[in-house]
Amino acid sequence: MATQKFHDATGKMTQLYRKIVHVNIRWSIVDKVTVLRRFFRLVWERILVCSLRMPHSRYRRLSARTNSSSTEATESGEDNGAATTSSSCGYDSDSDLVSLKISILGDCEIGKTTFVIKYVGDEEEKKSLQMKGLNLMDKTLQIRGARIAFRIWDVGGDGGSLDQVPIACKDAVAILFMFDLTSRCTLNSIIGWYSEARKWNQNAIPILIGTKFDNFVQLPPDIQWSVVTQARAYAKAMKATLFFSSATHNINVNKIFKFIMAKLFNLPWTLQRNLTIGEPIIDF
Numbered sequence: 001m002a003t004q005k006f007h008d009a010t011g012k013m014t015q016l017y018r019k020i021v022h023v024n025i026r027w028s029i030v031d032k033v034t035v036l037r038r039f040f041r042l043v044w045e046r047i048l049v050c051s052l053r054m055p056h057s058r059y060r061r062l063s064a065r066t067n068s069s070s071t072e073a074t075e076s077g078e079d080n081g082a083a084t085t086s087s088s089c090g091y092d093s094d095s096d097l098v099s100l101k102i103s104i105l106g107d108c109e110i111g112k113t114t115f116v117i118k119y120v121g122d123e124e125e126k127k128s129l130q131m132k133g134l135n136l137m138d139k140t141l142q143i144r145g146a147r148i149a150f151r152i153w154d155v156g157g158d159g160g161s162l163d164q165v166p167i168a169c170k171d172a173v174a175i176l177f178m179f180d181l182t183s184r185c186t187l188n189s190i191i192g193w194y195s196e197a198r199k200w201n202q203n204a205i206p207i208l209i210g211t212k213f214d215n216f217v218q219l220p221p222d223i224q225w226s227v228v229t230q231a232r233a234y235a236k237a238m239k240a241t242l243f244f245s246s247a248t249h250n251i252n253v254n255k256i257f258k259f260i261m262a263k264l265f266n267l268p269w270t271l272q273r274n275l276t277i278g279e280p281i282i283d284f
Contacts, residue, residue, distance in 0.1 A: 112211075134154065174264075175201065177197075207260070
């Protein structure tokens, strides 16, 4: 039985590698075209700025003085004095606001929405914008005089929600691929979600997240080992960072968004790797 499971997992991993290679080759030309397009757009914007004497750029970079304390708020979400948090579902045009779009993909009933609500808070969940196959929620962070607004696009996991993947993934700085740690089929579905997402966004930071760790840790050690092995293989093929999380106990929820911010702005925050079976895995 164990041998059969191992062969099944190996087959799935091989399938994932092939699909990722296919997607990467297919879109390599698109990447080159995108670079040229951005170059000409930048030149055009420079011309407009010079000719029209436009005001300063809309966004402001984070201060270089930002230190690790800015991203190391406690896992419970408490303020440590270096950063404050506030939330708003309105789209602010303030010049100090840096808007970051985050997309979340995965099957139904795996805890995606619960995960987001744990991060943004119950009150902001009531203000969320719900569309067919989409749930939009916001959270704004105040760091060193700059405001960072996470615009979180939670895509429903049913078949009809696939139509929302293009709009959800376009311009996203990070894509969170989620699966239920207690349901192997939701992990296998990551292959399809990843392939579809990469059609519309090749540059977003990929993060693979296993939810419901509090239930997963109750499973037999051999099953945990099997899931961890397969998840790590998928993450490696996707070039993604792997997190096991629990919204119920707030395990690695805030840490994932701190990781995104540190990655985007090159903030000095060290992520600790954890590969111990029975503990929330972090692999990169």
